[in-house]
Amino acid sequence: MDEVTRITVGGERPYDVLVGRNLLDPPPRLLPGAERVAFLHAPPLKGLAERIAEQVRAAGVAPLLIEVPDAEAGKHLDVAAACWDRLGEAGFTRTDAVVGVGGGAVTDLAGFVAACWLRGVRWVPVATSLLGMVDAAVGGKTGINTAVGKNLVGAFHPPAGVICDLATLDSLPPADLAAGLAEVVKCGFIADPVILDLVERDPAAALDPTGSVARELIERAIRVKADVVSGDLRESGVREVLNYGHTLAHAIEKVEGYRWRHGHAVAVGLVYAAALARLAGRLDASTAERHRAVLGLLGLPTTYRADAWQRLLATMRVDKKARGSVLRFVVLDGLARPAILEGPDDELLHAAYREISS
Numbered sequence: 001m002d003e004v005t006r007i008t009v010g011g012e013r014p015y016d017v018l019v020g021r022n023l024l025d026p027p028p029r030l031l032p033g034a035e036r037v038a039f040l041h042a043p044p045l046k047g048l049a050e051r052i053a054e055q056v057r058a059a060g061v062a063p064l065l066i067e068v069p070d071a072e073a074g075k076h077l078d079v080a081a082a083c084w085d086r087l088g089e090a091g092f093t094r095t096d097a098v099v100g101v102g103g104g105a106v107t108d109l110a111g112f113v114a115a116c117w118l119r120g121v122r123w124v125p126v127a128t129s130l131l132g133m134v135d136a137a138v139g140g141k142t143g144i145n146t147a148v149g150k151n152l153v154g155a156f157h158p159p160a161g162v163i164c165d166l167a168t169l170d171s172l173p174p175a176d177l178a179a180g181l182a183e184v185v186k187c188g189f190i191a192d193p194v195i196l197d198l199v200e201r202d203p204a205a206a207l208d209p210t211g212s213v214a215r216e217l218i219e220r221a222i223r224v225k226a227d228v229v230s231g232d233l234r235e236s237g238v239r240e241v242l243n244y245g246h247t248l249a250h251a252i253e254k255v256e257g258y259r260w261r262h263g264h265a266v267a268v269g270l271v272y273a274a275a276l277a278r279l280a281g282r283l284d285a286s287t288a289e290r291h292r293a294v295l296g297l298l299g300l301p302t303t304y305r306a307d308a309w310q311r312l313l314a315t316m317r318v319d320k321k322a323r324g325s326v327l328r329f330v331v332l333d334g335l336a337r338p339a340i341l342e343g344p345d346d347e348l349l350h351a352a353y354r355e356i357s358s
Ligand SMILES: NC(=O)c1ccc[n+]([C@@H]2O[C@H](COP(=O)([O-])OP(=O)(O)OC[C@H]3O[C@@H](n4cnc5c(N)ncnc54)[C@H](O)[C@@H]3O)[C@@H](O)[C@H]2O)c1
Pocket: 042, 044, 045, 070, 071, 072, 075, 102, 103, 104, 105, 106, 108, 128, 129, 130, 131, 132, 135, 136, 137, 138, 139, 140, 141, 142, 151, 168, 169, 170, 171, 172, 173, 176, 179, 180, 261, 262, 263
């Protein structure tokens, strides 16, 4: 195992995010006292989940492997219900625990299963995608999708700890690496512009999970998220900044039937939010253009279909940041100066969309 970075997330029950290579041999003991641990995983991570399960068995814990459908197909009520059945059949009590081994979709599901089982048992995400490491596994937002939209059912249920073994990224498809960097770039714009400098200086290095640049980007993004959620777990204020770009992104995901990667939709959503802020007179043109440029360097999409506007607008109306019929967007008043744009009129929303539509 090489050097381990420990980033603490504060709040009622603080926990650590561990970042390093080969952290899982053996896995750190983050769940003391658990007799049974369920390992939720999708098919691509079966081998890793089995390997961890064998190691915990050797340490005297009974593992229960639960395979779930991959990616967004797993974030479904029927899948959660099947997991609860398995926990019940295996006699899981309040001292037992759940581990999610996979990308953000699996860890969102695992956290939600844990949040609801016996009204809340401990859980640990073993994040295996870049996006999972920098975002989904950290901060305690858990949940599933519904027919109406993305992440509409869920719970705030912080984990007992987070494991980010960088060696797992060696098998992550390049498109998923880039998708994860969209959330890293988001952190650059809302809080840590050094992230943007690093990507602009050497985009290829940012995309190489074995190198020091990618590790620095990952750790910087985790620190941004940890700082924000430490003070506002339930998103009653400052946490909304982490939703930068997501109002349009979630609508695109729904229109695409959840077949687009979340990070790709976020990339388009970020460029849209920047256009909106510029047209609203809040953001300078060069910072707005920087969004398109830096995401483009990573090969991420920055435009979306012109003909989808009405469907996107309808979906954005059920965004979680909306209050009644008033839409609210996270925008920038400048680099690293996130703020809220409240109640923009439909013409402004459409004008910004025309700037990013293809
Ligand atoms: N809870 C939060 O705060 C939060 C934050 C950001 C995103 N999310 C959610 O996270 C999800 C997106 O996460 P994602 O980008 O990780 O997508 P994902 O979980 O769908 O994973 C993408 C693909 O990569 C595969 N994969 C993961 N790790 C791998 C590895 N090491 N090797 C090979 N294949 C691997 C997965 O099986 C999947 O096929 C979305 O559902 C999004 O809403 C949640």
